[in-house]
Amino acid sequence: MSRRRVKNIDYDDDEYFDDYDDDGYDDYRPQQASSSRQHQAPKKPPKPAKQSSSAPSTQPASRKGSAIKSEPAKAPPLSKPKQNGSTGSGRPPLAPSMSVDEGILSRGGSDEKERVRAAEEGIMGGVEGEKPPEADARLLSLAPLNLVVIGHVDAGKSTLMGHLLVKMGAVTTKQIHRYQKESKEIGKGSFAFAWVLDEGEDERARGVTIDVCVKHFATKHKVVTVLDAPGHRDFVPNMLSGAVMADAALLVVDVTRFEAGFERGGQTKEHLQLVRALGIGQLIVAINKLDAVGWSEDRYRSVMDPLHGFIIGPEAGFKSSNVQYLPLSAFEGTNIVDNNCAELKAWWGEGATLVDLIDGLQTKGRGDSTGASGGPFKGCVSDVWRTGDKTSVSMKVDGGTLRNGQKVLILPSNETAIVKGLECRGASVPECRSGDYVDTALLNVEPHFVSVSSVLCDPSSPLPVVTSFTAQLLVFDLDIPIVKGQQVMMYLHTGVDSATIAALEAIVNKQTGERENKRPKALVKGMVAIVRLTVPKPVCLDCKGSGGVGTLSRVILRDRGKTIAAGLVLQPS
Numbered sequence: 282m283s284r285r286r287v288k289n290i291d292y293d294d295d296e297y298f299d300d301y302d303d304d305g306y307d308d309y310r311p312q313q314a315s316s317s318r319q320h321q322a323p324k325k326p327p328k329p330a331k332q333s334s335s336a337p338s339t340q341p342a343s344r345k346g347s348a349i350k351s352e353p354a355k356a357p358p359l360s361k362p363k364q365n366g367s368t369g370s371g372r373p374p375l376a377p378s379m380s381v382d383e384g385i386l387s388r389g390g391s392d393e394k395e396r397v398r399a400a401e402e403g404i405m406g407g408v409e410g411e412k413p414p415e416a417d418a419r420l421l422s423l424a425p426l427n428l429v430v431i432g433h434v435d436a437g438k439s440t441l442m443g444h445l446l447v448k449m450g451a452v453t454t455k456q457i458h459r460y461q462k463e464s465k466e467i468g469k470g471s472f473a474f475a476w477v478l479d480e481g482e483d484e485r486a487r488g489v490t491i492d493v494c495v496k497h498f499a500t501k502h503k504v505v506t507v508l509d510a511p512g513h514r515d516f517v518p519n520m521l522s523g524a525v526m527a528d529a530a531l532l533v534v535d536v537t538r539f540e541a542g543f544e545r546g547g548q549t550k551e552h553l554q555l556v557r558a559l560g561i562g563q564l565i566v567a568i569n570k571l572d573a574v575g576w577s578e579d580r581y582r583s584v585m586d587p588l589h590g591f592i593i594g595p596e597a598g599f600k601s602s603n604v605q606y607l608p609l610s611a612f613e614g615t616n617i618v619d620n621n622c623a624e625l626k627a628w629w630g631e632g633a634t635l636v637d638l639i640d641g642l643q644t645k646g647r648g649d650s651t652g653a654s655g656g657p658f659k660g661c662v663s664d665v666w667r668t669g670d671k672t673s674v675s676m677k678v679d680g681g682t683l684r685n686g687q688k689v690l691i692l693p694s695n696e697t698a699i700v701k702g703l704e705c706r707g708a709s710v711p712e713c714r715s716g717d718y719v720d721t722a723l724l725n726v727e728p729h730f731v732s733v734s735s736v737l738c739d740p741s742s743p744l745p746v747v748t749s750f751t752a753q754l755l756v757f758d759l760d761i762p763i764v765k766g767q768q769v770m771m772y773l774h775t776g777v778d779s780a781t782i783a784a785l786e787a788i789v790n791k792q793t794g795e796r797e798n799k800r801p802k803a804l805v806k807g808m809v810a811i812v813r814l815t816v817p818k819p820v821c822l823d824c825k826g827s828g829g830v831g832t833l834s835r836v837i838l839r840d841r842g843k844t845i846a847a848g849l850v851l852q853p854s
């Protein structure tokens with residue numbers, strides 16, 4: 282199944298401001314570039330045990346095409362996809378995809394008329410109407426992983442994911458042949474694989490990803506939810522909406538135009554800083570389009586060296602051991618699940634493929650099998666649409682466990698609802714745990730009680746609903762200093778809204794963590810500061826250190842199309 286979406290942000294408490302040792306991720310302090318952080322030539326990734334190129338499919342063949350009749354061909358009003366439009370909070374909606382996928386994990390439909398009819402009747406998704414497949418036992422035994430794909434525009438992100446999904450059996454040969462034919466007809470033949478993910482008409486006509494697209498596939502040990510993010514600078518907010526859902530990031534770099542994406546104005550650095558700010562500590566770097574430079578090892582290294590310096594340097598702050606690199610060709614499909622290219626083998630040997638590296642990624646903060654981790658249930662809504670007389674939402678579980686039949690409190694609307702169905706990773710499931718991306722949670726309420734950025738939580742543990750709060754922020758590269766009274770765009774978990782910097786309360790000493798320089802006049806690049814933010818409408822949030830995966834406390838500020846600061850909510854004020 283695929284779903285287009287567009288949501289939010291988050292930021293990691295621990296890595297910026299707390300000890301981060303216990304989770305093995307990072308000892309990142311943005312301030313101090315310790316000598317151990319100085320650039321070291323990265324090593325080739327270890328060679329994990331090779332995996333069969335015919336990785337197991339995630340759904341039995343008999344389920345192909347099932348549950349597709351209830352998938353709408355166009356979304357009803359609440360979820361109608363809008364390119365750069367907005368739903369609820371003003372963030373562009375992650376509306377259900379119009380996918381007609383017949384692939385193994387896809388829930389698109391083969392019967393277009395039936396899907397249109399279902400949409401017109403307002404019957405959305407597989408929770409009500411024809412049911413989605415039950416998750417099979419093998420899938421449930423795999424570790425879930427949400428992977429956001431980032432990188433400068435045209436780096437080859439969608440092509441890479443499209444080709445990977447084809448190779449993993451999540452897209453049929455018939456379907457990719459159709460994309461090849463149709464893309465050729467409009468003179469965009471090189472985008473055939475990208476069309477697996479770029480499903481919007483605009484995206485296909487322009488050859489640019491606009492919304493985040495969500496797809497699933499399984500490796501040997503993982504069931505992976507891919508969030509393919511746009512690379513164009515105009516769509517950074519959409520990219521953030523995918524990144525906030527992720528456990529790990531895959532950075533795609535175009536080896537032929539590396540400098541354009543890496544230097545000032547390119548999105549490579551900004552994306553890296555943002556995913557790190559969102560608490561993502563694990564990174565795979567796919568150096569793409571090696572076919573276009575004759576599989577040159579020299580070119581590969583000339584890109585990897587400056588990139589690695591930035592990635593482990595003070596501005597991005599990844600831990601070297603959590604970053605892995607590999608050369609590939611998304612277009613030719615080389616080194617994705619296998620490597621049959623003699624020129625690459627000559628210097629890469631039997632090095633890991635992309636699927637090997639994805640299979641070896643770790644997740645943190647995930648609920649355990651008892652659902653005990655993360656405390657009471659809480660989660661943030663990233664998409665909303667009507668399902669008959671009920672409301673469906675997509676969301677990220679930030680802590681605890683969400684179960685079918687459970688009563689939840691919706692904030693800020695303060696309405697309660699019962700969960701009438703749950704879908705995760707393309708299948709119907711009895712529960713979703715901390716860290717899970719929930720494809721669909723069906724709620725027995727009217728849609729106006731829920732919007733993108735709503736929070737669902739355990740009614741006995743309501744989260745704060747506020748119009749003013751303090752946050753600890755790291756200041757990014759700025760054209761002009763941040764001052765009191767400044768209006769900014771605020772990305773708070775899955776929401777986006779305007780906000781005012783009501784007060785600059787203190788500068789934080791990066792070495793000691795102590796507050797000093799009370800009431801500074803202005804904030805400049807590299808500072809860590811405590812600021813008070815006010816918002817015009819009440820927002821529901823969580824505070825730093827409240828448990829779970831921490832999505833609900835992450836805040837990113839942007840101004841005039843640039844990210845200016847990112848951090849964590851400290852407390853309501």
Ligand SMILES: Nc1nc2c(ncn2[C@@H]2O[C@H](COP(=O)(O)OP(=O)(O)OP(=O)(O)O)[C@@H](O)[C@H]2O)c(=O)[nH]1
Nearest residue numbers: 434435436437438439440471489490512610611612
């Ligand atoms: N030669 C070559 N071209 C590639 C490769 N991968 C992608 N391309 C081409 O690069 C162009 C952009 O590919 P996309 O997959 O749309 O790039 P993207 O990063 O998803 O683009 P946005 O999401 O819009 O930022 C297309 O013409 C692809 O065919 C590759 O491995 N080799």
